[in-house]
Amino acid sequence: MQIKFYKITDDKRQLNKTLTASNLKKTLTGELKIDTDILNPILEVGYDADILTCNYMEIPALGRYYFIENITTSTQRLLVAGHVDVLQTYAADISNLKCVIARQESPTRSNKYLNDGMWKNLQPKDVLTCPFPNAFNNEGYYVLAVGGDS
């Protein structure tokens, strides 16, 4: 089966990886090892030094994308161990998911009045006084109460 080997710099958490002709390093033909897990496949390919620095692969026959976790050398052969990248593999479906968002980069998609729980505040606090416009009189006025009706 055909295997495309990439060298990517995207964050693993990125939904859509950057897969272009420039970071496609090699397309080789290989075989799955017997009894291999298609989510964690081990592939055997002919030795090719160009793929030794790759970290990502696509196996069209399996319809999936994989992170390369390990490459083991063998006589004239390379064993490539991978783990499925579910984000890239199912990017379109994932984009259509409706979710309750816990945190979001954009302030327009967030609720800033929720208690973040992750804020860090300095110990010294800012203190300010806010006076009201009208004060009691500082001169004092006498009040005399006498019995009877004057």
Added chain:
Amino acid sequence: MGFGINYLGQDIWVGDYFGFPTGSCAILENATAFSLISYIFDHMDGFASPTGATKVFMDSSHNLIFGIGYQYTDNNGLRTFIKVANTNDGFLSENETIPTSAPWNGWIMVSGDRAWYNGIDLDNITYDDYFLNSIMFYQNNASLYPYWYGPTAESIDSDRAQGYAPANFIICFGTKDASGTSYVNFEGSTPLLTHAGMLTNWADTNNHTDPSYTLSDIGYGSQYAYNPIHIIGALVTNNSNEDPSNPNSYYGGSYGWRGSSVKFGGPLTNSLIDTGFATLFAPTKAQVRDLANYMWSSDLVDNLKKLWSDPMDSIIAFGLIPLNISGFRENTTSNVIIGNIDTGVDMYKLTQQFVEFDCGAINIRENFNNALDYDPFTTASLYLPYCGFVPLKANDIMASDVHVFYAIDLLSGDCVAHVEVNKYNEFAKIDSEVYQYRGNCMIQLPITGANYANFYKNLVMGPIQSATQAIGGNPVDSIKSGVASCISGVMDGPDISRGGNYGGASAALMTGRPYIILSRPNQQWPEDYNKYVGYPSFVTYKLSDCKGFTMVEGVIDNTVAATDTEKAEIEKILKEGVIL
């Protein structure tokens, strides 16, 4: 007498009166039951229109009954007469006339807000009272021609000649047949009724095709007048305690997402000043000195007068208050009478015992425009003069106008600081008093008084000089030192009382302006915090609507076409945070 009807679980308050404007028609439509629309009208003008309101009565079967009516105005004002029809005929004869005097038998007479039937004051009846012969209308198979039931042109003229305004309305909400048990449907034999209506604007014509006789929008064609309705539903209690509109109602209202404003309604309007037992003065400094000079004058005659009357005891209170009370005093001075003695000293009388002082309002704005502006991150306290420092909830005052004012008792100096909050935003809508604190703002000024009544009574025959010295000098020291020992009959010396409460002196030492103290956090905010940690959201979005770092709380419906293991991993990664 108010009452209501419970229709489909909803209380509909009919109230006491109905009235209808000119040209209108109250149409109540329901195919199988009735819906009652309550109209409450004030007086309506116009000769051809009902003026005022007509009481609605209910018989033992809970039929609302009206009748054709007449109105006229005499020396007693506007009177409305409603004919209470008999069981069998129920119709007014063409030449029916109104009784000219009480008890107006056979008629319900409404005058002002009172009504009588056969001389009985209908305000004193309950809805359980039964109106004998109180069937108003019923119809036979024939159409109901209004003019059969009302005044004819001739009778109208006759009525007018007598000073009566002709009947100009028919209102019917219920009817019975001759057996008194079923309800006649204008449309046919079905006992249910579809419409209730009222004709207004009777034309003085016998032409029953006149549109003014028809109920508009019903399209009865040749069938005119009204259709009585059958009231279905339990009568709600007439207990005024359950009337939400009753100001004395026990029921205070239901508060869900909105509350109701509560504010200080002002201090008591009655006070000691009104009783005559005491008078409050607002003396100037010079006037106080004048009084003090008088009180300690050495005029023997004056002293004797004072002694007999014990004028010192007449001074109830004397103090300083940090409030300009010039606006609460009379324009001219009055003589100060103490112990029934005119001191000859003039002072301004105060016109009220309870006053208010408005410290004004300030707006507390957000600083962070996020949760940091609120509890527990931002804290607040309020300094209230003469009350001290009191805690506030930042949640209460943030993004609000805060208003402080005092209600003060000028007699005791007791004060209550009222704190109102006004805010209207997406989170809260309040315009109400939320805090209240008590204090005292008067500095009590001590007045040394002596109870000389018994003392000087016995001194008439004794050494007056000594007594004079005692009063002329320092009264306290003199009395203490020796007067008592040399005056027979006064072994214990005169009683000395000191007026005033020294504790109130702290009022003189307090800041007189209220202020709020806000304590806000200083946030440590790393660069690109939002790109790595994000802002809290807790809103439902489609992931395609989001950009950048996104952490999911939960997936609404995981419809990804993947294996279960992959689905679980997708959700796990989404909850850890992805970059879209």
